[in-house]
Amino acid sequence: MEINGEDLISKVREASENAYDWSQRNGKPLAMTASEKDLEVAQFFDEINIDQNIAKLIIRVGNFSPSLNFSFGEILRKGKTIRKAKSVVDKSEEFLRENYLIDDLLRRDIEIDYLKNLYHCFELISLLIKKSRRVQRRRSAYFLEYCALCWRLVNKNKILNFSESADYSAYYCLEHHPKKSDSNYHKARASLIAALKIIPALNREFNSRKESDALNPKFFYKATARFALKHKPSKTTKQTISTHNCKGPVDYTINIANSYYPATSTAINGIDLNKINSWKEWFYAVITALDPTGQDSLSWDDANDNWDDVPEDHTAYSPDFGVDVLLNILHRHEATFNIKALPRPRGPKPGEVKKNKQLRLRVIEIYEQQKAIKGKINGAEIARELKVSRQRISIILKELNLR
Numbered sequence: 117m118e119i120n121g122e123d124l125i126s127k128v129r130e131a132s133e134n135a136y137d138w139s140q141r142n143g144k145p146l147a148m149t150a151s152e153k154d155l156e157v158a159q160f161f162d163e164i165n166i167d168q169n170i171a172k173l174i175i176r177v178g179n180f181s182p183s184l185n186f187s188f189g190e191i192l193r194k195g196k197t198i199r200k201a202k203s204v205v206d207k208s209e210e211f212l213r214e215n216y217l218i219d220d221l222l223r224r225d226i227e228i229d230y231l232k233n234l235y236h237c238f239e240l241i242s243l244l245i246k247k248s249r250r251v252q253r254r255r256s257a258y259f260l261e262y263c264a265l266c267w268r269l270v271n272k273n274k275i276l277n278f279s280e281s282a283d284y285s286a287y288y289c290l291e292h293h294p295k296k297s298d299s300n301y302h303k304a305r306a307s308l309i310a311a312l313k314i315i316p317a318l319n320r321e322f323n324s325r326k327e328s329d330a331l332n333p334k335f336f337y338k339a340t341a342r343f344a345l346k347h348k349p350s351k352t353t354k355q356t357i358s359t360h361n362c363k364g365p366v367d368y369t370i371n372i373a374n375s376y377y378p379a380t381s382t383a384i385n386g387i388d389l390n391k392i393n394s395w396k397e398w399f400y401a402v403i404t405a406l407d408p409t410g411q412d413s414l415s416w417d418d419a420n421d422n423w424d425d426v427p428e429d430h431t432a433y434s435p436d437f438g439v440d441v442l443l444n445i446l447h448r449h450e451a452t453f454n455i456k457a458l459p460r461p462r463g464p465k466p467g468e469v470k471k472n473k474q475l476r477l478r479v480i481e482i483y484e485q486q487k488a489i490k491g492k493i494n495g496a497e498i499a500r501e502l503k504v505s506r507q508r509i510s511i512i513l514k515e516l517n518l519r
C-alpha cells in the first residue's frame with residue numbers, strides 16, 4: 117500500500133460527513149465512547165486502514181494491544197481520548213526522529229509526514245464531535261414544548277417539519293419570537309430578568325452564568341415557572357373527578373384556578389360553561405381566553421391532531437391535552453402574569469453592574485445576528501439599535517474580543 121497521508125485525510129473527511137449525517141438523523145451526538153445518549157464516533161472510521169508500518173509503530177509507542185486490522189477507527193478506540201491519541205502520534209514522530217538505526221531517510225520523512233496528517237485527522241474528529249454536540253444541544257430544545265417566556269406552545273408544527281422559516285423558533289411562541297416580534301421578546305425577557313431579583317437563588321444563578329450562556333432559553337423557561345405556586349394534585353382528588361362527562365374535569369380545573377391562580381381564573385371565568393359540551397371544547401375555550409389572538413389555539417391544532425383517536429371520556433386524561441396539561445398551562449400563564457405585574461425599575465441606577473451586563477448581552481446578540489445575516493459586523497448599527505454611543509459599543513466589542 118502506498119503511504120499517503122492526504123488520502124487518509126480525505127477519507128476521514130468523507131467518513132466524518134457520514135457520521136455527522138447519521139448522528140443528526142438519529143438525534144444523538146457523537147462521542148469517544150458509546151452511551152445511551154451518545155454514538156461512538158470510532159465505528160464510522162473502521163473501514164479506513166492505516167499504513168501497516170505506522171500502525172505497528174503506534175501499537176508499540178502507545179502500548180496498545182495488537183489488532184489484525186488496524187483502522188483509523190481502531191486507533192480512536194484504543195486512544196480512548198483525542199488528546200491521548202494525538203500524544204501517541206506525537207511520540208511516534210519523536211521515535212522516528214530519534215531512531216538513528218533507520219537507514220532509509222527518505223522513507224522516514226514520508227512516514228513523519230504521514231503522522232502529521234494522522235494528527236490532523238484527530239483534530240478533524242475533535243471538531244466533528246463538537247459540531248455534533250452543538251447542534252444536538254439546540255435540538256434538545258425540541259422537547260421544550262412551551263415558550264421560554266410564557267405559557268404558549270412553541271411553533272411545534274414547524275419544528276416537526278424541520279423547516280427553517282422566519283416563524284421558526286425552538287424556544288419561543290410566535291408572540292415572543294425574537295426575530296418576528298423583536299420588542300415583545302425583549303420586553304418579556306427584560307421583565308423576567310428584572311423579576312429574578314425577588315428570587316435570590318435564581319438571580320444568583322443568572323448572574324453566575326457565562327455571558328455567552330446567560331440568554332439560554334432553557335434557563336428562562338425554568339425561571340418563568342417559578343413565579344407562580346405550583347398546584348400539586350393529590351391522587352385522591354384526581355380519583356374523585358367524574359369521568360362520565362366533562363363536567364368533573366372542567367370543574368376540577370376551575371377550582372384549582374380559583375384557589376391557586378387568581379389572575380388566570382379571572383381570565384377564564386368569562387367562558388360560558390353552558391356552551392361547553394366536551395373536554396376539547398373546554399380546553400380550547402381556555403386556550404382562547406388566555407390568548408385571544410387565536411395564535412396559540414392554532415399551534416395546538418398543529419401539535420395535536422389526534423383528539424379524534426381518543427375516546428371522548430378519556431380526553432381529559434390524555435397526556436397530550438388532558439387535565440395535567442391544562443393545569444400546567446394555567447400555572448405558566450399565572451407566572452407570566454406575575455412577572456409582568458412586578459414593578460420594573462426604570463432607568464439605570466448609577467454604577468449598576470447589572471445594567472451593563474444586559475447591554476453587553478444585547479451587544480453579543482446583535483453581533484451574532486449581524487454575523488449570521490450579513491457575515492460582518494457593523495458597530496454603528498449596534499449603537500443605533502441600542503441607543504448608546506458608538507464609542508461605548510466599540511469598547512464593549514473590544515472587551516468581549518469580538519473585534
Ligand SMILES: [Zn+2]
Binds near residue numbers: 263264265267268289
Ligand atoms: Zn411566549
